[in-house]
Amino acid sequence: MRTAIRALAITAAAALTVTGLAACSSGSSGGAGDSKTLTYWASNQGTSLQNDKEVLTPVLEKFTKETGIKVDLQVIGWNDLQNKIQTAVTSGQGPDVVNIGNTWATSLQATGAFQEFGDAEMKAIGGADKFGKVALSTGGAPDKTVTSVPLYGLAYGLYYNKKMLSDAGITPPTTWEEMVSDAEKLTKGDTYGFSLAGGSYTENSHFAFINSAQNGGEWFDKDGKPTFTSKANVDGIKRYLDLMQDSKVANPSNAQYDNATQSTTDFAKKKAAFILNQNNANATIESLGMKSSEYGVVALPAPSGGEQIASFPAGINLSVFKNTKNKDGALEFVKYMTSMDTQTTLDKPYSALPVLAKAADSVTDEQTKTFLDIYNNKAKPLPLVPAEDQFESTVGKAMNDMFAKIATGSKVSEADIKSALQTAQDQVSQAAG
Numbered sequence: 407m408r409t410a411i412r413a414l415a416i417t418a419a420a421a422l423t424v425t426g427l428a429a430c431s432s433g434s435s436g437g438a439g440d441s442k443t444l445t446y447w448a449s450n451q452g453t454s455l456q457n458d459k460e461v462l463t464p465v466l467e468k469f470t471k472e473t474g475i476k477v478d479l480q481v482i483g484w485n486d487l488q489n490k491i492q493t494a495v496t497s498g499q500g501p502d503v504v505n506i507g508n509t510w511a512t513s514l515q516a517t518g519a520f521q522e523f524g525d526a527e528m529k530a531i532g533g534a535d536k537f538g539k540v541a542l543s544t545g546g547a548p549d550k551t552v553t554s555v556p557l558y559g560l561a562y563g564l565y566y567n568k569k570m571l572s573d574a575g576i577t578p579p580t581t582w583e584e585m586v587s588d589a590e591k592l593t594k595g596d597t598y599g600f601s602l603a604g605g606s607y608t609e610n611s612h613f614a615f616i617n618s619a620q621n622g623g624e625w626f627d628k629d630g631k632p633t634f635t636s637k638a639n640v641d642g643i644k645r646y647l648d649l650m651q652d653s654k655v656a657n658p659s660n661a662q663y664d665n666a667t668q669s670t671t672d673f674a675k676k677k678a679a680f681i682l683n684q685n686n687a688n689a690t691i692e693s694l695g696m697k698s699s700e701y702g703v704v705a706l707p708a709p710s711g712g713e714q715i716a717s718f719p720a721g722i723n724l725s726v727f728k729n730t731k732n733k734d735g736a737l738e739f740v741k742y743m744t745s746m747d748t749q750t751t752l753d754k755p756y757s758a759l760p761v762l763a764k765a766a767d768s769v770t771d772e773q774t775k776t777f778l779d780i781y782n783n784k785a786k787p788l789p790l791v792p793a794e795d796q797f798e799s800t801v802g803k804a805m806n807d808m809f810a811k812i813a814t815g816s817k818v819s820e821a822d823i824k825s826a827l828q829t830a831q832d833q834v835s836q837a838a839g
Contacts, residue, residue, distance in 0.1 A: 444735055445478045445501035447490070449722055451558065451686060451756045453693045455481045461755045469742050475735050484608070485665070488795070494727070495519040502730040503739055508544040508723045509788045509798065511554045515546040516792035520553040521726040521733065530734075531555065531741040540719050540782055541761035547790050554723035557743060558752070559759030560684040561781040562616065562717035563703040565691075570597075570679040578702065582620075582645070582709040585680070589655035592679040599655035601669035601678035604809035605662050607802030610646075612718070613682065614801050617642030619715040619786045620708040625801075630791040631838075634801065634831040640823045643805065645709070647823075651812045661806075661813035670694075673701075682706060684720055685777040688757040703773050705780050716784040721761065793834050800830035 446466075452458045458481040466477045480501070482490060488510065494500025495517045506514060514520060521527065523545070528534045534542060541559055545552030564585070566578055570592055579585035589599025603609040615625065623638025633639075650656040657678075663669055666683055667690055673681040674694035681687070685703075692698060705716035724743060726736045742748055749762055759777055760766045769775055788794055804826040808818045 442474055442735075443476045443478060444503060444732060444739055446480070446739070447487070447501045447504040448479060448481045449487055449505040449507070450481060450483050451722065451758070453690050455483065461752070465748060465751060469739065472742070473735075473738055475732075475738065477739070498729060500727050502727060502732055502736045504725050504727070505557065505722050506554055506725050508554065508556065508721045509718070510795055511545055511552075511723055511725075512547045512790050513792050513795040514725065515550065515553040519728055521728045521730070521736075522551040522553055523555060524551050527737060530737040531744060536744070536762055536764075538761055538763045538766060538782075540785070541721070543787065544719055544721065545723060547792075554725040555740065555744060556721060556761035557724045558686075558722040558756055559761045559781055560686060560720035560722070561759065561777045561785060562612070562682055562684055562706060562720070563777055563780060564706045564716075565673060565681045565683060565687065566702050566704070567673070567676065567679045568700055568702055570676075578704045579707050581707045582712070585707055586649070586653050586655065589649070589680055590653055593655050596677065598657050598672075598678050599653075600649055600660075600680050600682075601663075601672035602649065602656045602660045602682070602809075603663045603666045603669045604650065604656070604660040604813075605664040605806050606666065607806055608798060609666055609802075610805035610809070611798040611802030612720075613646050614639070614643050614805060615788055616706065616715060616717065617646050620712040622713055624789075625797055626789045626791050626793070630793065632793065632797070632831045632834045634797075634827040634834075635824050639827060640820055643808075643823050643827075644818075644820055647805070647808055647812060647818055650809065651818060658813035661809040685759060685774070686757045688773070689755065698773070703776050705776070705784050714784055715786045716780050718788045719781055719785045721759070793838055796834045796837055797830075800833050801827065804830050 448458060448462060450458055452461055462479060466479060470476050491504060491506065491514065537556055541556035544556060545554045571577065574591055576588045576591065579588050592599040618625065618639045621638035621642050623636055623642060624633055625639065627633050650658060650660065660669065669681050670683055670687045670690045671694060672678045674691045674696040691701065708714055724740050726740065730736050746762060746765065749760065749765060752758065753760060759774065759781055760769065766778060769778060789797060808826065811818055
Protein backbone atom coordinates (compact mmCIF):
# COMPACT_ATOMS: atom_id res chain seq x y z
CA MET A 407 0.00 0.00 0.00
CA ARG A 408 2.40 3.68 -0.09
CA THR A 409 2.21 1.14 1.60
CA ALA A 410 1.28 0.07 0.34
CA ILE A 411 2.12 0.88 -0.05
CA ARG A 412 2.53 4.34 -1.28
CA ALA A 413 2.52 5.27 -0.98
CA LEU A 414 2.55 5.27 -1.10
CA ALA A 415 0.73 11.03 -0.35
CA ILE A 416 -1.97 9.64 1.90
CA THR A 417 -5.03 11.88 1.79
CA ALA A 418 -8.08 11.66 4.03
CA ALA A 419 -10.72 12.50 1.47
CA ALA A 420 -13.86 11.11 0.00
CA ALA A 421 -13.92 9.63 -3.47
CA LEU A 422 -13.87 12.07 -6.35
CA THR A 423 -16.05 10.91 -9.21
CA VAL A 424 -14.98 12.14 -12.60
CA THR A 425 -17.95 12.74 -14.83
CA GLY A 426 -18.01 12.91 -18.57
CA LEU A 427 -15.75 9.90 -19.09
CA ALA A 428 -18.57 7.42 -19.03
CA ALA A 429 -22.10 7.31 -20.32
CA CYS A 430 -23.31 6.21 -16.91
CA SER A 431 -22.02 5.37 -13.47
CA SER A 432 -22.80 2.08 -11.81
CA GLY A 433 -23.01 0.92 -8.24
CA SER A 434 -23.29 -2.68 -9.30
CA SER A 435 -20.55 -5.21 -9.79
CA GLY A 436 -19.07 -5.33 -13.24
CA GLY A 437 -19.78 -1.72 -14.08
CA ALA A 438 -23.03 -1.05 -15.90
CA GLY A 439 -23.19 -4.46 -17.51
CA ASP A 440 -22.40 -2.64 -20.75
CA SER A 441 -19.49 -3.94 -22.82
CA LYS A 442 -18.71 -0.35 -23.72
CA THR A 443 -18.39 0.91 -20.13
CA LEU A 444 -15.92 0.06 -17.33
CA THR A 445 -15.88 1.29 -13.74
CA TYR A 446 -12.37 2.01 -12.47
CA TRP A 447 -11.33 2.91 -8.94
CA ALA A 448 -7.99 4.72 -9.01
CA SER A 449 -5.84 5.48 -5.98
CA ASN A 450 -4.67 8.98 -5.11
CA GLN A 451 -1.21 9.18 -6.67
CA GLY A 452 -0.92 12.89 -7.40
CA THR A 453 -0.81 16.00 -5.27
CA SER A 454 -4.60 15.88 -4.78
CA LEU A 455 -7.67 14.02 -6.00
CA GLN A 456 -8.28 16.86 -8.44
CA ASN A 457 -4.72 16.53 -9.73
CA ASP A 458 -5.35 12.83 -10.37
CA LYS A 459 -8.44 13.75 -12.38
CA GLU A 460 -6.36 16.11 -14.49
CA VAL A 461 -3.62 13.51 -15.06
CA LEU A 462 -5.87 10.54 -15.78
CA THR A 463 -8.66 12.13 -17.83
CA PRO A 464 -6.71 12.50 -21.10
CA VAL A 465 -5.19 9.03 -20.64
CA LEU A 466 -8.61 7.44 -20.26
CA GLU A 467 -10.08 9.48 -23.10
CA LYS A 468 -7.35 8.08 -25.34
CA PHE A 469 -8.30 4.55 -24.26
CA THR A 470 -11.93 5.26 -25.14
CA LYS A 471 -10.93 6.63 -28.54
CA GLU A 472 -8.83 3.54 -29.30
CA THR A 473 -11.26 0.89 -28.04
CA GLY A 474 -14.71 2.46 -27.86
CA ILE A 475 -14.87 1.50 -24.17
CA LYS A 476 -15.83 4.34 -21.85
CA VAL A 477 -14.43 4.58 -18.33
CA ASP A 478 -16.27 5.70 -15.22
CA LEU A 479 -13.35 6.89 -13.07
CA GLN A 480 -13.43 7.34 -9.32
CA VAL A 481 -10.29 8.54 -7.54
CA ILE A 482 -10.24 7.45 -3.91
CA GLY A 483 -8.03 8.69 -1.09
CA TRP A 484 -5.77 6.21 0.69
CA ASN A 485 -7.55 6.54 4.01
CA ASP A 486 -10.73 5.28 2.31
CA LEU A 487 -9.55 2.91 -0.40
CA GLN A 488 -8.92 -0.25 1.61
CA ASN A 489 -12.28 -0.03 3.39
CA LYS A 490 -14.10 0.54 0.10
CA ILE A 491 -12.42 -2.47 -1.47
CA GLN A 492 -13.24 -4.67 1.52
CA THR A 493 -16.87 -3.51 1.39
CA ALA A 494 -16.99 -4.29 -2.34
CA VAL A 495 -15.57 -7.76 -1.70
CA THR A 496 -18.19 -8.46 0.96
CA SER A 497 -21.16 -6.99 -0.88
CA GLY A 498 -20.28 -7.98 -4.42
CA GLN A 499 -20.97 -4.37 -5.41
CA GLY A 500 -17.72 -3.01 -6.81
CA PRO A 501 -15.91 -1.75 -9.88
CA ASP A 502 -14.52 -3.72 -12.79
CA VAL A 503 -10.91 -2.66 -12.22
CA VAL A 504 -9.27 -1.27 -9.09
CA ASN A 505 -5.90 0.03 -7.96
CA ILE A 506 -4.61 -1.68 -4.84
CA GLY A 507 -1.63 -1.04 -2.63
CA ASN A 508 0.59 -3.96 -3.59
CA THR A 509 1.11 -4.82 0.08
CA TRP A 510 -2.58 -5.83 0.12
CA ALA A 511 -2.19 -8.24 -2.80
CA THR A 512 -1.91 -11.44 -0.78
CA SER A 513 -4.71 -10.50 1.61
CA LEU A 514 -7.07 -9.60 -1.23
CA GLN A 515 -6.05 -12.69 -3.20
CA ALA A 516 -7.18 -14.83 -0.27
CA THR A 517 -10.74 -13.44 -0.54
CA GLY A 518 -11.27 -15.15 -3.89
CA ALA A 519 -12.94 -12.02 -5.23
CA PHE A 520 -10.35 -11.19 -7.88
CA GLN A 521 -9.57 -12.57 -11.31
CA GLU A 522 -6.46 -14.70 -11.57
CA PHE A 523 -3.98 -13.70 -14.26
CA GLY A 524 -3.41 -17.18 -15.65
CA ASP A 525 -1.80 -17.92 -19.00
CA ALA A 526 -4.76 -16.68 -21.04
CA GLU A 527 -5.20 -13.51 -19.03
CA MET A 528 -1.48 -12.74 -19.09
CA LYS A 529 -1.45 -13.20 -22.85
CA ALA A 530 -4.40 -10.82 -23.13
CA ILE A 531 -2.53 -8.04 -21.31
CA GLY A 532 0.74 -8.47 -23.20
CA GLY A 533 2.51 -11.30 -21.40
CA ALA A 534 4.09 -11.72 -17.97
CA ASP A 535 7.58 -11.17 -19.32
CA LYS A 536 6.91 -7.50 -20.02
CA PHE A 537 7.02 -6.81 -16.27
CA GLY A 538 10.15 -6.56 -14.16
CA LYS A 539 10.72 -9.62 -11.98
CA VAL A 540 10.58 -7.76 -8.65
CA ALA A 541 7.50 -5.79 -9.71
CA LEU A 542 5.55 -8.88 -10.75
CA SER A 543 6.49 -10.70 -7.54
CA THR A 544 4.19 -8.31 -5.66
CA GLY A 545 1.08 -9.69 -7.41
CA GLY A 546 0.13 -12.28 -4.79
CA ALA A 547 1.33 -15.11 -2.59
CA PRO A 548 4.35 -17.19 -3.63
CA ASP A 549 3.59 -20.21 -5.83
CA LYS A 550 0.06 -18.98 -6.56
CA THR A 551 -1.33 -17.42 -9.72
CA VAL A 552 -1.22 -13.65 -9.24
CA THR A 553 -4.45 -11.68 -8.93
CA SER A 554 -2.87 -8.29 -9.54
CA VAL A 555 -0.21 -6.87 -11.84
CA PRO A 556 2.11 -3.91 -11.24
CA LEU A 557 1.10 -0.41 -12.32
CA TYR A 558 3.39 2.02 -10.46
CA GLY A 559 6.63 1.15 -8.66
CA LEU A 560 7.61 2.83 -5.39
CA ALA A 561 10.42 2.55 -2.85
CA TYR A 562 11.37 4.40 0.30
CA GLY A 563 14.38 6.67 0.38
CA LEU A 564 16.02 9.13 2.75
CA TYR A 565 15.46 12.62 1.36
CA TYR A 566 17.88 15.32 2.52
CA ASN A 567 18.16 19.07 2.11
CA LYS A 568 21.46 19.63 0.31
CA LYS A 569 22.08 23.14 1.63
CA MET A 570 21.34 22.27 5.24
CA LEU A 571 23.78 19.39 5.15
CA SER A 572 26.42 21.37 3.28
CA ASP A 573 26.20 24.34 5.66
CA ALA A 574 26.72 21.96 8.59
CA GLY A 575 29.65 20.21 6.90
CA ILE A 576 27.69 16.97 6.68
CA THR A 577 27.64 14.39 3.90
CA PRO A 578 24.72 11.98 3.40
CA PRO A 579 24.86 9.33 6.15
CA THR A 580 25.77 5.71 5.50
CA THR A 581 24.74 4.24 8.88
CA TRP A 582 21.73 4.78 11.14
CA GLU A 583 24.03 6.10 13.86
CA GLU A 584 25.49 8.71 11.50
CA MET A 585 22.00 9.70 10.40
CA VAL A 586 20.82 10.29 13.97
CA SER A 587 23.99 12.23 14.84
CA ASP A 588 23.53 14.39 11.75
CA ALA A 589 19.87 14.98 12.56
CA GLU A 590 20.80 16.10 16.08
CA LYS A 591 23.22 18.67 14.67
CA LEU A 592 20.55 19.94 12.28
CA THR A 593 17.85 20.30 14.95
CA LYS A 594 17.86 23.97 15.88
CA GLY A 595 14.98 26.15 17.01
CA ASP A 596 11.93 25.49 14.86
CA THR A 597 13.92 23.38 12.40
CA TYR A 598 14.19 19.66 13.08
CA GLY A 599 16.44 16.98 11.72
CA PHE A 600 13.41 14.87 10.79
CA SER A 601 9.74 15.14 10.03
CA LEU A 602 7.73 11.93 10.51
CA ALA A 603 4.17 10.85 9.77
CA GLY A 604 3.81 9.66 13.36
CA GLY A 605 0.02 9.48 13.23
CA SER A 606 -0.20 7.38 10.06
CA TYR A 607 -0.70 3.70 10.79
CA THR A 608 0.40 2.73 7.30
CA GLU A 609 3.66 4.68 7.47
CA ASN A 610 4.35 3.45 10.99
CA SER A 611 3.78 -0.19 10.07
CA HIS A 612 6.09 0.20 7.08
CA PHE A 613 8.92 1.49 9.24
CA ALA A 614 8.27 -1.16 11.87
CA PHE A 615 8.84 -3.67 9.09
CA ILE A 616 11.93 -2.01 7.59
CA ASN A 617 13.66 -1.42 10.93
CA SER A 618 12.96 -4.98 12.01
CA ALA A 619 14.26 -6.29 8.67
CA GLN A 620 17.52 -4.43 9.29
CA ASN A 621 17.72 -6.45 12.53
CA GLY A 622 17.04 -9.70 10.68
CA GLY A 623 13.52 -9.90 12.10
CA GLU A 624 10.32 -11.51 10.82
CA TRP A 625 6.69 -10.76 11.62
CA PHE A 626 5.30 -14.18 10.67
CA ASP A 627 6.76 -17.68 10.79
CA LYS A 628 6.85 -20.14 7.88
CA ASP A 629 3.32 -21.28 8.74
CA GLY A 630 1.96 -17.73 8.57
CA LYS A 631 1.57 -17.35 12.34
CA PRO A 632 2.43 -13.93 13.84
CA THR A 633 5.71 -13.53 15.70
CA PHE A 634 5.27 -9.88 16.58
CA THR A 635 6.98 -9.88 19.99
CA SER A 636 10.46 -10.95 18.89
CA LYS A 637 13.44 -8.90 20.07
CA ALA A 638 14.26 -7.85 16.50
CA ASN A 639 10.77 -6.39 16.09
CA VAL A 640 10.75 -4.65 19.47
CA ASP A 641 14.22 -3.17 18.93
CA GLY A 642 13.32 -2.01 15.43
CA ILE A 643 10.27 -0.11 16.61
CA LYS A 644 12.19 1.35 19.56
CA ARG A 645 14.87 2.65 17.20
CA TYR A 646 12.27 4.41 15.08
CA LEU A 647 10.33 5.85 18.05
CA ASP A 648 13.57 7.17 19.52
CA LEU A 649 13.90 9.67 16.69
CA MET A 650 11.26 11.60 18.62
CA GLN A 651 11.72 10.16 22.11
CA ASP A 652 15.45 10.05 22.89
CA SER A 653 17.22 11.90 20.10
CA LYS A 654 14.45 14.52 19.90
CA VAL A 655 15.14 15.15 16.21
CA ALA A 656 11.43 15.10 15.30
CA ASN A 657 8.87 17.66 16.41
CA PRO A 658 6.39 16.13 18.90
CA SER A 659 3.62 17.61 16.76
CA ASN A 660 4.52 14.97 14.16
CA ALA A 661 2.48 12.54 16.27
CA GLN A 662 -0.58 14.22 14.75
CA TYR A 663 0.60 13.82 11.15
CA ASP A 664 -1.73 11.18 9.77
CA ASN A 665 -0.37 11.20 6.24
CA ALA A 666 2.99 11.53 4.54
CA THR A 667 2.02 14.75 2.77
CA GLN A 668 2.32 16.66 6.05
CA SER A 669 5.89 15.57 6.72
CA THR A 670 6.75 16.15 3.07
CA THR A 671 5.40 19.70 3.39
CA ASP A 672 7.69 20.32 6.38
CA PHE A 673 10.63 19.19 4.27
CA ALA A 674 9.69 21.34 1.29
CA LYS A 675 9.20 24.36 3.56
CA LYS A 676 12.70 23.85 5.06
CA LYS A 677 11.32 22.91 8.49
CA ALA A 678 13.11 19.54 8.42
CA ALA A 679 16.42 18.39 6.98
CA PHE A 680 15.42 14.75 6.43
CA ILE A 681 12.29 12.81 5.59
CA LEU A 682 11.70 9.14 4.87
CA ASN A 683 9.33 8.84 1.98
CA GLN A 684 8.56 7.02 -1.23
CA ASN A 685 9.71 8.38 -4.57
CA ASN A 686 6.31 9.83 -5.38
CA ALA A 687 7.06 12.53 -2.81
CA ASN A 688 8.98 14.35 -5.55
CA ALA A 689 5.79 15.70 -7.10
CA THR A 690 4.55 17.13 -3.80
CA ILE A 691 7.94 18.58 -2.86
CA GLU A 692 8.31 20.39 -6.15
CA SER A 693 4.67 21.56 -6.21
CA LEU A 694 5.45 23.35 -2.92
CA GLY A 695 8.31 25.30 -4.48
CA MET A 696 11.40 23.24 -3.64
CA LYS A 697 13.55 22.63 -6.71
CA SER A 698 14.79 19.15 -7.55
CA SER A 699 18.35 20.49 -7.36
CA GLU A 700 17.82 21.43 -3.70
CA TYR A 701 17.36 17.91 -2.38
CA GLY A 702 19.00 14.53 -2.72
CA VAL A 703 18.07 10.94 -1.96
CA VAL A 704 20.02 8.00 -0.53
CA ALA A 705 18.99 4.62 0.79
CA LEU A 706 17.80 4.56 4.41
CA PRO A 707 20.95 3.44 6.24
CA ALA A 708 20.94 0.42 8.52
CA PRO A 709 22.60 0.36 11.93
CA SER A 710 26.24 -0.69 11.92
CA GLY A 711 26.33 -4.42 11.27
CA GLY A 712 22.67 -4.53 10.26
CA GLU A 713 21.05 -5.95 7.15
CA GLN A 714 21.12 -3.52 4.22
CA ILE A 715 17.34 -3.34 3.85
CA ALA A 716 16.04 0.13 3.02
CA SER A 717 12.50 -0.50 1.78
CA PHE A 718 10.11 -3.08 0.49
CA PRO A 719 9.12 -3.24 -3.19
CA ALA A 720 6.20 -0.87 -2.77
CA GLY A 721 3.76 0.37 -5.34
CA ILE A 722 0.33 0.16 -6.87
CA ASN A 723 -1.10 -2.87 -8.64
CA LEU A 724 -4.16 -3.35 -10.85
CA SER A 725 -6.76 -5.99 -10.04
CA VAL A 726 -9.90 -7.08 -11.87
CA PHE A 727 -12.95 -8.17 -9.88
CA LYS A 728 -13.81 -11.76 -10.77
CA ASN A 729 -17.52 -10.97 -11.13
CA THR A 730 -17.02 -8.22 -13.70
CA LYS A 731 -19.54 -8.41 -16.53
CA ASN A 732 -16.89 -7.23 -18.96
CA LYS A 733 -13.80 -9.36 -18.42
CA ASP A 734 -12.47 -8.83 -21.94
CA GLY A 735 -12.83 -5.07 -21.65
CA ALA A 736 -11.23 -5.07 -18.21
CA LEU A 737 -8.22 -7.01 -19.50
CA GLU A 738 -7.96 -4.65 -22.47
CA PHE A 739 -7.86 -1.77 -19.99
CA VAL A 740 -5.15 -3.45 -17.90
CA LYS A 741 -3.14 -4.03 -21.08
CA TYR A 742 -3.48 -0.36 -21.98
CA MET A 743 -2.57 0.94 -18.53
CA THR A 744 0.53 -1.27 -18.42
CA SER A 745 1.64 -0.51 -21.98
CA MET A 746 4.94 1.27 -22.56
CA ASP A 747 3.24 4.41 -23.90
CA THR A 748 0.83 4.78 -20.99
CA GLN A 749 3.49 3.97 -18.42
CA THR A 750 5.77 6.62 -19.90
CA THR A 751 2.91 9.12 -19.75
CA LEU A 752 2.00 8.40 -16.12
CA ASP A 753 5.37 7.71 -14.51
CA LYS A 754 6.51 11.32 -14.82
CA PRO A 755 3.63 13.19 -13.09
CA TYR A 756 3.39 10.47 -10.46
CA SER A 757 7.17 10.17 -9.96
CA ALA A 758 6.70 6.41 -10.25
CA LEU A 759 9.39 3.82 -10.82
CA PRO A 760 9.07 1.82 -14.04
CA VAL A 761 7.50 -1.61 -13.57
CA LEU A 762 8.17 -2.73 -17.15
CA ALA A 763 11.44 -4.58 -17.70
CA LYS A 764 12.46 -2.61 -20.79
CA ALA A 765 11.58 0.77 -19.28
CA ALA A 766 14.09 0.36 -16.45
CA ASP A 767 16.92 0.10 -18.97
CA SER A 768 16.27 3.60 -20.31
CA VAL A 769 16.35 5.46 -16.97
CA THR A 770 18.93 8.28 -16.92
CA ASP A 771 17.81 10.43 -13.98
CA GLU A 772 20.13 9.90 -10.99
CA GLN A 773 17.40 10.04 -8.34
CA THR A 774 15.32 7.51 -10.22
CA LYS A 775 18.40 5.29 -10.51
CA THR A 776 18.87 5.53 -6.74
CA PHE A 777 15.28 4.49 -6.10
CA LEU A 778 15.49 1.69 -8.67
CA ASP A 779 18.60 0.35 -6.93
CA ILE A 780 16.74 0.38 -3.61
CA TYR A 781 13.68 -1.26 -5.21
CA ASN A 782 15.65 -4.01 -6.94
CA ASN A 783 18.57 -4.60 -4.55
CA LYS A 784 17.80 -3.27 -1.06
CA ALA A 785 14.13 -4.15 -0.64
CA LYS A 786 12.53 -7.03 1.24
CA PRO A 787 8.89 -7.94 0.51
CA LEU A 788 6.37 -7.34 3.26
CA PRO A 789 4.96 -10.58 4.72
CA LEU A 790 3.34 -12.53 1.87
CA VAL A 791 0.56 -13.90 4.07
CA PRO A 792 -3.21 -13.28 4.11
CA ALA A 793 -2.95 -11.50 7.47
CA GLU A 794 -0.51 -8.87 6.17
CA ASP A 795 -3.22 -6.20 6.18
CA GLN A 796 -3.94 -6.98 9.84
CA PHE A 797 -0.24 -6.63 10.62
CA GLU A 798 -0.30 -3.14 9.13
CA SER A 799 -3.44 -2.03 10.95
CA THR A 800 -2.71 -3.50 14.40
CA VAL A 801 1.00 -2.72 14.63
CA GLY A 802 0.67 0.62 12.85
CA LYS A 803 -2.13 1.83 15.11
CA ALA A 804 -0.22 0.67 18.19
CA MET A 805 2.67 2.85 17.03
CA ASN A 806 0.30 5.78 16.53
CA ASP A 807 -0.56 5.46 20.22
CA MET A 808 3.11 5.22 21.20
CA PHE A 809 4.02 8.38 19.30
CA ALA A 810 1.06 10.15 20.91
CA LYS A 811 2.35 9.18 24.37
CA ILE A 812 5.86 10.37 23.54
CA ALA A 813 4.47 13.67 22.25
CA THR A 814 2.79 14.33 25.59
CA GLY A 815 5.95 13.60 27.57
CA SER A 816 5.44 9.96 28.51
CA LYS A 817 8.20 7.40 28.12
CA VAL A 818 7.70 4.33 25.93
CA SER A 819 9.95 1.47 27.05
CA GLU A 820 10.86 -1.80 25.36
CA ALA A 821 8.47 -3.51 27.75
CA ASP A 822 5.68 -1.18 26.63
CA ILE A 823 6.42 -1.97 23.00
CA LYS A 824 6.44 -5.71 23.63
CA SER A 825 3.14 -5.47 25.49
CA ALA A 826 1.53 -3.53 22.63
CA LEU A 827 2.87 -6.04 20.11
CA GLN A 828 1.50 -8.91 22.19
CA THR A 829 -1.94 -7.30 22.04
CA ALA A 830 -1.63 -6.86 18.28
CA GLN A 831 -0.44 -10.45 17.87
CA ASP A 832 -3.37 -11.75 19.90
CA GLN A 833 -5.79 -9.78 17.72
CA VAL A 834 -4.31 -11.18 14.52
CA SER A 835 -4.20 -14.73 15.88
CA GLN A 836 -7.82 -14.52 17.01
CA ALA A 837 -8.96 -13.16 13.64
CA ALA A 838 -7.15 -16.00 11.87
CA GLY A 839 -8.93 -18.53 14.06
